[in-house]
Amino acid sequence: MxxxxxxxxxxxxxxxxxxxxxxxxxxxxxxxxxxxxxxxxxxxxxxxxxxxxxxxxxxxxxxxxxxxxxxxxxxxxxxxxxxxxxxxxxxxxxARADTVTLRVSVAECDVAAVSARCRAFEEENLGVRVHMVPRDWMLPPDDLRAGESDVTFLRDCYDRRDLTADLLALNSRSVLLSTNHHLASREKLTVGDLSDEAVTHWAGMSKAQADHWAGADVDGHPWRRGPLVHTSSDVLNAVILGRAIAFAHGSTLPDALPGIRIRPVEGLSPSRLEVATSARSTNVHARRFVRYMRNRWDSKDG
The missing domain is CATH 1.10.10.10 (Winged helix-like DNA-binding domain superfamily/Winged helix DNA-binding domain)
Structure with a gap:
């Protein structure tokens, strides 16, 4: 001993x-x-x-x-x-030999919210372990099509080929303005108020993604491309320096950002969060996982 x-x-x-x-x-x-x-x-x-x-x-x-x-x-x-x-x-x-591992990929901006629900799913399904893999929210869900993931959480995804997707939530979006912006003092804005503003543009966006990101997907108005960005830090820096505005969904925004004003925008399309599997999937655990998320997720905006 x-x-x-x-x-x-x-x-x-x-x-x-x-x-x-x-x-x-x-x-x-x-x-x-x-x-x-x-x-x-x-x-x-x-x-x-x-x-x-x-x-x-x-x-x-x-x-x-x-x-x-x-x-x-x-x-x-x-x-x-x-x-x-x-x-x-x-x-x-x-850890038993008969434990099933469910491979779940999720956009980086949604990791915190999805992780908490995955833990809850594991507690109610002791024979299933969820292995989460963060992914770039703009990339197409090719990991799901290739069989590298069993389930994928999609954020504003316009490429749903060969997928079965279920809507989980519609999150309202707000505009990010520099504190020195001439509209920063307004408590509420419309899409029309911002239609002439330069908007940050992510590298690798499809046209549908870009129009949504720029707030032009509802009325189809032409929009001005601002600085090309590759990271969230690039977006914030462009806004703080007054070089462009940006839109973001509320579920990932803090109450305040130094040098930035966050304002609601009337007429702006919401951000969509969906959970998807391959249309050819026969994985019963993946179907159970999707059903659990669909039933447990608060689909109300937030």
Whole structure:
């Protein structure tokens, strides 16, 4: 046995779980009911725990059971130990040979929102592990067509060849203006107010993507190309320096950006978030994943 284990009491996990139940219920009687064991059996287990740690953990009365300072100290650790044990079991179950890995690609701007929902999906589907791969939001979903991904989240994608896509959300878009821009003091703008402004232009955009990015996809108005950009930092710098404006969807915008005013725009098309699989896919886990996302995602703007 390793030296650091010598002299350490042999705690039973169930005893710690019982202590947590008593701490939450406030009495042995109510805790026994929650645990679905008899009150005498719970009392014996708690006395065994006290003997193991060598201190009094509980002060018992007819109406209530209170924790001693030592009991409070152990309770705080017991909650974490019980939770860690639960997670360890789930991870062990997830590491079984029959565990399925679902390959999911997602636009970089949506990683945070998608990641949280993927974890929730894994918790409800213990036999499925989700492996997320961030991707450039402008690139066509060729990874899905080539079978490199099982599911892809699409952000404003106009190339849906051989895909089955489900709409998850429509996010309103706002305009980013320099604080020195002559329209920055306006609380609300229209597409017409901005039709003569130069707009940042991403390298590699298709015409449909570019028109959407420039806010010209609804009325088809001609628009002026501003600086060519390759990263989000390029976009922000162009706006701050007053060289162009830009449009962005609200789900990725902070409340404020230094040197920039964020304003709503009437008449601007929303940003679309979709989840897609290959039209030829027969992956039942991918279909279950898509169905889960469709049912759980708040499709309201946000």
């Amino acid at each position: 390793l030296s650091y284990c010598r002299g350490m009491p042999d705690l039973e996990l169930r005893h710690l779980r019982y202590l947590v139940a008593v701490g939450e219920a406030g009495s042995i009687t109510r805790a026994a009911e929650r645990l679905m064991i008899t009150q005498p059996a719970l009392s014996r287990a708690l006395r065994a725990l006290e003997r193991t740690v060598g201190v009094t953990l509980l002060v018992r009365s007819h109406r209530r059971t209170e924790l001693t300072p030592a009991g409070e100290a152990l309770l705080a650790e017991a909650r974490e130990i019980v939770e860690h044990a639960r997670r360890a079991v789930e991870r062990a179950q997830g």
